[in-house]
Amino acid sequence: MGKRTIVPFGPQHPALPEPVHLDLELEDETVVRAIPSIGYVHRGLEKLTESRDYKDMMYVMERVCGICSFGHGWGYAGAVEGLMGVEVPERGQYLRVMFHELSRIHSHLLWLGLLADGLGFDSLFMHCWRIREKILDVFEAITGGRVILSFCEIGGVKKDLTPEMLRMVGEACDFVEDEMRKTGLVFMKDTSVRNRLCGTGVLSKEDAMSLCSVGPVARGSGVNNDIRSVSPIYKDLGFEPVLYDEGDCWSRCMVRVDEIMGSLEIVRNAIRNLPGGDVSVPVKGNPPVGEYVFRVEQPRGEAFYYVKSDGTKHLERARVRTPTNINIPAMVKTLQGCSLQDVSMLVITIDPCISCTER
Amino acid sequence: MTQNQTFETAEPGRIPALAQELRDGGYRLVQLCAVAMPEGTELVYSFDKDFDLRNIKAYVPEGETIGSITPWFWSAFVYENEVHDLFGVSFEGSQLDYKGNFFRVSTKTPWKNTANAGKGA
DSSP states (O other), rough: OOOOOEEEEEESSTTSSSOOOOEEEEETTEEEEEEOOOTTOOGGGGGGGGGEEEEOOOOOOHOOOOHHHHHHHHHHHHHHHHTTTTTOOOOHHHHHHHHHHHHHHHHHHHHHHHHHHHHOOOHHHHHHHHHHHHHHHHHHHHHHSSSSOOOOOOTTEEEEOOOOHHHHHHHHHHHHHHHHHHHHHHHHHHHHHHHHHHTTTOHHHHHHHHHHHHHHHHHHHOOOOOGGOOOOOHHHOOOOOOOOOOOSSHHHHHHHHHHHHHHHHHHHHHHHHHOOOSSSOOOOOOOSSEEEEEEEEETTEEEEEEEOSSSSSSOOOEEOOOHHHHHHHHHHHHHHHBGGGHHHHHHHHHOOOOHHOOO | OOEEEEEEOOEEEEEEEEHHHHHHOOOOEEEEEEEEEETEEEEEEEETTTTEEEEEEEEEEHHHHHHHOTTOOOOGGGHHHHHHHHHEEEEETTOOTTOOOOOOOSSSSSOSSSTTTTHHH
């Protein structure tokens, strides 16, 4: 047995865009234990429920994260709508799905770029972010925002899309698909990428289940807990979960590559089958006494929104459990036994969003 | 768009046994959160099986502890430490207890809301 050393990893580290700390207990170059700690940027957003009107909380929830902002707005709105028995018009639901899937595409492209950057593959990194820009341009043209869209509201969405806007979304999908047919192949086949990712950081299916992992981390180990699987709208739009069985870093990467193509298809189908009618219904009054849970499949995995009301305009509790929160145990598990040089790659493939976690 | 879910209440002493039962029944722990109440804390445990959500609520009076579910759901350590650090509820038998050092927040904890009865934090 070699000498044990503790190496601090983070909270400031080139592989980490946001602060999380790991105490890595090493035996020679092998990690035998990793102890995470968080809380460096905890914002206490949930506590704002005490002083903000339940409708104002939409603005707060959209700012839980800068990447999956739309999904957080949708999750909170869905929970309040469930509590109040509000039925969102079908056209509004389709537009929500469309924007959520566009968010997934840009989130995955952001992540693929970060992965390429971590690999030292800078041209690939720049290609991924160049492709992502197209989606952000569409967001900006339609909503005025590039990441915080303020498009979702309780009762539906804030505005309808014109035929020109829908055509612009369709053209963006065509562009991203053309580019991903080439760029996705690099992640799939390039030797330098595969050498670094294949067989690294394996999370078995059993571990993924027992550690309650979600999102691409779980699906890269063959576990389908994608909440979209039971959504009638997603079923109508041809959603199929993407599953890989290997459980290594490469599988988690390929889940995201394939999900981009799946999301493009969902967006196209949503444009094609977009129903007519209103995009929202007015919501008046305070939520009744009660509680409700709504779950959304964010790009990083299942996000959980719980609201509890005592009948006043201030909710008694608004809880957000983000995917990174529950993927921390899987990260700790996969780090055990890995080489020190693989730690940054492994942490990246979990796609930790500390902003979400420290809501 | 409604999602399948149930809410039920349990005695805090039954939570560890329920966790074991649910783990053996193939459930996945989705989350655990706390709601600050005037004289205690309500814990909401959520479990999922085949996309059906089962929420179990347990009320822990101030100053009392509750058994940890980490022996059956190890991943619960992230929630239990969060609830401990922010809401002051202690969990007995935790497999990974940070002893109050999981979150580093500049505000005073535990978060209570005695001025506004029933308001959560």
